[in-house]
Amino acid sequence: MVVDLLTDGAARTAEAAPARIGRLGPVLRTVRVLSLLVAVAVGAFVLVAASPVDPVDAYVGADLAAVGPEQRAQIEERWGLGDPPLERFAAWAGNVVTGDLGTSQIYGLPVTTVIADRFAASLSLMALAWLLSGVVGFGLGLLAGMRAGTWVDRVLSWWAYLLASAPTFWVGLLLLYVFSVSLQWTPVCCAAPIGTLPGEASLLERLHHLLLPALTLSLVAVSPVLLHTRQATIEARESDYVAFARAQGDRGTGLVLHRVVRNAAGPALMLQFAALSELFGGSLLAEQVFTYPGLGEATTQAALRQDVPLLLGIALFTAVFVFAGNALGDVVHRRVDPRARREVAA
Amino acid sequence: MNRRELDVSVESAALDVRDLRVAFVQYERGLRRRVVEAVRGMTLSAHPGEVVALVGASGAGKSLFGHAVLGMLPPNARATGEVRLGGRLLDEAARRRLAGRGLVLLPQGGSYLDPTARVGAQVRRAARLAGRRDPAAAAREALAERGLEAGVERLYPHELSGGMARRVVGAVAGVGDPAVVIADEPTPGLHPEAVAAALQGLRRTADGGAAVVLITHDLRGALGVSDRVVVCRAGSTVDEAAVADFAGDGAGLAHPYTRALWQALPGHGFRAPAEPGAAS
Amino acid sequence: MTALDEGVGATTRPGEPAGPDLVARFGRGRRSRTLWTLGLALVVVLAVAVAGQLLQTSAGDPDLPSRLQPPSPVHPFGTDRFGQDLLQRTLVGLRLSLLVGTSAAVLSGALALLLALVAVVGGRVAEAVVGWLVDLFLALPHLVLLILISFALGGGTLAVVIAVAVTHWPRLTRVLIATGRESAGADHVAISRALGHGRVHVARRHLLPHLVPHLTVGTVLLFPHAILHEAALSFLGLGIDPGEPAIGILLADSMRSLSAGHWWLAVLPGLALLVVVKLVDTIGNQGRALLDPRSHHL
Numbered sequence: 001m002v003v004d005l006l007t008d009g010a011a012r013t014a015e016a017a018p019a020r021i022g023r024l025g026p027v028l029r030t031v032r033v034l035s036l037l038v039a040v041a042v043g044a045f046v047l048v049a050a051s052p053v054d055p056v057d058a059y060v061g062a063d064l065a066a067v068g069p070e071q072r073a074q075i076e077e078r079w080g081l082g083d084p085p086l087e088r089f090a091a092w093a094g095n096v097v098t099g100d101l102g103t104s105q106i107y108g109l110p111v112t113t114v115i116a117d118r119f120a121a122s123l124s125l126m127a128l129a130w131l132l133s134g135v136v137g138f139g140l141g142l143l144a145g146m147r148a149g150t151w152v153d154r155v156l157s158w159w160a161y162l163l164a165s166a167p168t169f170w171v172g173l174l175l176l177y178v179f180s181v182s183l184q185w186t187p188v189c190c191a192a193p194i195g196t197l198p199g200e201a202s203l204l205e206r207l208h209h210l211l212l213p214a215l216t217l218s219l220v221a222v223s224p225v226l227l228h229t230r231q232a233t234i235e236a237r238e239s240d241y242v243a244f245a246r247a248q249g250d251r252g253t254g255l256v257l258h259r260v261v262r263n264a265a266g267p268a269l270m271l272q273f274a275a276l277s278e279l280f281g282g283s284l285l286a287e288q289v290f291t292y293p294g295l296g297e298a299t300t301q302a303a304l305r306q307d308v309p310l311l312l313g314i315a316l317f318t319a320v321f322v323f324a325g326n327a328l329g330d331v332v333h334r335r336v337d338p339r340a341r342r343e344v345a346a
Numbered sequence: 347m348n349r350r351e352l353d354v355s356v357e358s359a360a361l362d363v364r365d366l367r368v369a370f371v372q373y374e375r376g377l378r379r380r381v382v383e384a385v386r387g388m389t390l391s392a393h394p395g396e397v398v399a400l401v402g403a404s405g406a407g408k409s410l411f412g413h414a415v416l417g418m419l420p421p422n423a424r425a426t427g428e429v430r431l432g433g434r435l436l437d438e439a440a441r442r443r444l445a446g447r448g449l450v451l452l453p454q455g456g457s458y459l460d461p462t463a464r465v466g467a468q469v470r471r472a473a474r475l476a477g478r479r480d481p482a483a484a485a486r487e488a489l490a491e492r493g494l495e496a497g498v499e500r501l502y503p504h505e506l507s508g509g510m511a512r513r514v515v516g517a518v519a520g521v522g523d524p525a526v527v528i529a530d531e532p533t534p535g536l537h538p539e540a541v542a543a544a545l546q547g548l549r550r551t552a553d554g555g556a557a558v559v560l561i562t563h564d565l566r567g568a569l570g571v572s573d574r575v576v577v578c579r580a581g582s583t584v585d586e587a588a589v590a591d592f593a594g595d596g597a598g599l600a601h602p603y604t605r606a607l608w609q610a611l612p613g614h615g616f617r618a619p620a621e622p623g624a625a626s
Numbered sequence: 627m628t629a630l631d632e633g634v635g636a637t638t639r640p641g642e643p644a645g646p647d648l649v650a651r652f653g654r655g656r657r658s659r660t661l662w663t664l665g666l667a668l669v670v671v672l673a674v675a676v677a678g679q680l681l682q683t684s685a686g687d688p689d690l691p692s693r694l695q696p697p698s699p700v701h702p703f704g705t706d707r708f709g710q711d712l713l714q715r716t717l718v719g720l721r722l723s724l725l726v727g728t729s730a731a732v733l734s735g736a737l738a739l740l741l742a743l744v745a746v747v748g749g750r751v752a753e754a755v756v757g758w759l760v761d762l763f764l765a766l767p768h769l770v771l772l773i774l775i776s777f778a779l780g781g782g783t784l785a786v787v788i789a790v791a792v793t794h795w796p797r798l799t800r801v802l803i804a805t806g807r808e809s810a811g812a813d814h815v816a817i818s819r820a821l822g823h824g825r826v827h828v829a830r831r832h833l834l835p836h837l838v839p840h841l842t843v844g845t846v847l848l849f850p851h852a853i854l855h856e857a858a859l860s861f862l863g864l865g866i867d868p869g870e871p872a873i874g875i876l877l878a879d880s881m882r883s884l885s886a887g888h889w890w891l892a893v894l895p896g897l898a899l900l901v902v903v904k905l906v907d908t909i910g911n912q913g914r915a916l917l918d919p920r921s922h923h924l
Contacts (some may be wrong), residue, residue, distance in 0.1 A: 035758070036758070036765050038767075039762050040762070043762070044774055046778075047777065048774065050778040051777050051778050051779075149421065161904075161907070162900070165854075165900055165903040165907055166900050166903075167854050167857050167861075167873075167874075167896060168858070169861045169874075169877060170896035172901070173881065173884065173892040173893075173896065174893065174896070176884065177884055180888075181884060181885050193407050196773075239457075240453065240458045243413070243418050244451065244459070244460070244519075246418050246442065246458070246469075247416050247418060247445050247446065247451035247521075249442075249443070249445040249447060249475045251446070254475075258471055261461050262462040262679060263462050277764070277768070279767075281767045281769035285769075285862070287624070300862045300863070303776075304862075304863055304864065314770065315766060318766055318767050318770050319766050323765070337461075338462060339461055339462075339504055340522055341504075373656070
């Protein structure tokens with residue numbers, strides 16, 4: 001997963017932008033989100049339609065020689081490929097509004113079904129990684145921030161910056177080699193023992209298969225939370241209110257719990273929700289490494305095998321997923337930081 | 347250890363600071379480093395029951411005095427000098443341990459309150475840290491003493507007016523019944539009545555047995571409540587004078603800068619004192 | 627406060643001048659250390675690029691008798707299943723990574739600057755439009771957006787270069803807008819506007835000088851993102867043509883024989899990529915420390 005660590009100040013200004021939007025009224029915000037979703041749909045459709053790859057060739061694949069021109073024409077007609085792009089878009093968009101995203105060509109199932117099934121598998125993976133990276137990252141960030149300048153901070157910061165530069169899939173490969181190939185503690189692939197369907201596997205078996213992909217994802221996702229929490233902690237530590245708390249004799253764990261944690265938690269939570277977008281990108285790579293049958297793997301397959309309806313469906317779905325993450329982040333931030341509550345009320 | 351525990355005899359000063367110095371290291375564009383000495387020798391003592399004013403122009407290093415005495419300077423600062431509390435020489439770590447009970451800082455305003463915690467929680471926490479047996483009751487009492495109703499306890503700092511925030515800060519600082527209070531510019535931007543009230547509050551604190559250091563640039567206000575005035579200029583204390591000496595045309599004032607400050611006030615000659623380059 | 631906790635008590639003898647003694651307690655020569663790190667990182671990165679360029683033609687030579695050899699003095703990174711030297715292939719792959727990074731930095735940097743200037747001097751509507759565009763590009767997970775663009779361009783090396791190059795501007799744009807808005811609020815800008823100077827004049831004479839340092843640093847720091855995204859796309863098989871030695875492809879290939887214990891195929895190219903990304907990141911961060919000393923105070 002690639003992390004945005006442009007500059008500390010830059011990161012803060014980048015975070016300030018959603019806050020500005022937050023000051024718009026709820027109606028305007030809804031309009032904005034809807035306009036963005038429509039734009040995503042149009043943009044994705046344009047991009048996919050612009051592809052020089054012939055969807056019929058892609059669909060037919062190796063059987064190209066066995067398919068006659070009549071069959072080709074039949075497929076084209078069924079998919080409406082002869083129609084002008086605008087008409088095709090209108091047809092597709094009309095279906096999307098009614099909840100019909102079309103049929104996946106590679107799985108032969110409705111796109112909504114494929115996404116629902118695959119997302120359920122990805123969700124457990126992402127949820128585990130999200131919680132793990134959030135808790136560990138926040139804890140270590142607090143520690144680094146409170147010990148800023150000491151060797152603890154230096155080791156933690158160095159580690160976080162190093163992980164931020166490490167390719168997710170490479171981290172996955174390393175873990176795979178060490179734990180699955182060399183030590184044979186964890187399975188080499190998939191979401192369930194080979195030969196069983198995920199639904200038939202026991203909870204323990206599924207957790208066993210989930211462990212390494214989740215660890216890969218969280219290892220890389222820890223670093224932005226850690227670094228931002230560290231920054232927020234340092235800011236809190238240098239603030240007037242912490243100086244005053246010290247002047248009252250507040251020190252150590254008590255000072256951190258009463259004066260620093262809450263102040264650092266707001267930004268960290270917002271970041272962690274905004275990071276859902278990065279997390280999904282990471283799951284694409286982790287699922288590829290561990291052949292984990294989630295939505296990320298389906299995305300890769302859809303792109304590799306030119307499954308246009310599925311690709312479009314996934315684009316729309318992930319956009320909604322990202323917006324939901326940002327909205328949740330706003331709500332939670334408002335719960336944690338009373339100042340944010342006022343901004344919305346004003 | 348609060349006022350009752352810190353055995354302060356009237357002879358030894360509650361607070362005795364000698365030759366306090368504070369230096370900062372800064373980095374300029376291109377990472378060139380320079381050391382700036384912001385406080386260059388401040389000496390001041392305060393006895394129980396006394397209000398001592400530390401007066402000087404903005405940028406004279408007055409606020410750093412308070413932070414250095416409490417051992418709360420930022421990491422890129424270094425302090426040297428002797429600080430005695432109740433006659434005992436204490437290093438910064440020891441002073442930090444006394445903070446809140448033997449020694450408190452009374453700062454300027456709302457930014458000194460934690461924006462994410464309710465007023466009540468903050469005052470109760472200060473009371474608990476000061477070792478008060480019933481923190482909730484002590485907090486309620488400290489707020490009531492400053493004319494704040496019980497409802498204020500449920501508010502967040504950003505919901506307070508400037509004046510209320512100042513009084514809450516006072517309640518937080520005062521709830522531990524400290525032996526030494528260092529009040530840092532408690533009056534700027536206040537109405538004249540509010541200024542008088544804030545200063546009278548300090549006087550009452552001193553009359554109750556605490557030693558109060560009033561850091562201010564407002565000489566006239568300070569004269570109304572103080573017993574002695576220490577004058578600082580460009581980071582060092584240059585003079586100490588009794589309040590009674592500030593009279594007439596300032597003939598009783600020995601130091602020319604002190605006399606100049608006095609004469610700069612309306613009705614005493616109205617001459618502006620020559621300011622040397624400000625230090626911080 | 628940690629610096630103070632480290633045993634600096636108040637016991638210093640009174641009257642002693644604080645200056646030189648205090649200076650000695652702080653670290654020495656941060657400026658020269660920064661310059662040295664910056665120079666060294668630049669030299670290494672350039673050396674990698676040059677080596678990759680020189681090896682471009684010879685790195686493909688298969689040598690079947692010496693296939694799948696672990697690292698040795700002759701082949702420091704070992705050999706792959708065709709007997710090709712992995713170090714050579716890694717260097718060629720890194721050259722491609724740097725190329726992708728450079729084009730992304732140049733294109734996205736230019737786009738970010740242009741959009742930021744339009745947003746800052748163009749009035750409220752322009753600012754809203756740019757803000758909306760930024761949000762639009764951040765609406766999809768970056769990797770999904772890259773896949774869509776690469777798909778639209780029919781895949782292949784050029785498609786990846788373009789996809790990576792045109793999608794890395796949104797965050798930098800936000801940073802530049804924030805900086806630009808700050809300096810646009812300054813008095814001399816208001817005076818210039820009051821004197822009747824046009825928007826283009828204000829943008830060129832007053833905003834650009836303030837934005838350039840942030841742009842330079844932001845562009846360098848954008849490099850690592852671009853490199854890692856290219857590697858990710860290639861790893862998924864959606865990027866560089868298979869057969870070309872991109873790091874992502876080398877690592878994807880390594881998966882086939884990982885269970886056979888050929889660890890070097892996975893570990894070493896990835897490690898090399900990590901080192902290059904870290905070096906470029908170092909260049910950006912040291913540059914920032916030089917331009918913005920406050921970021922280095924703690």
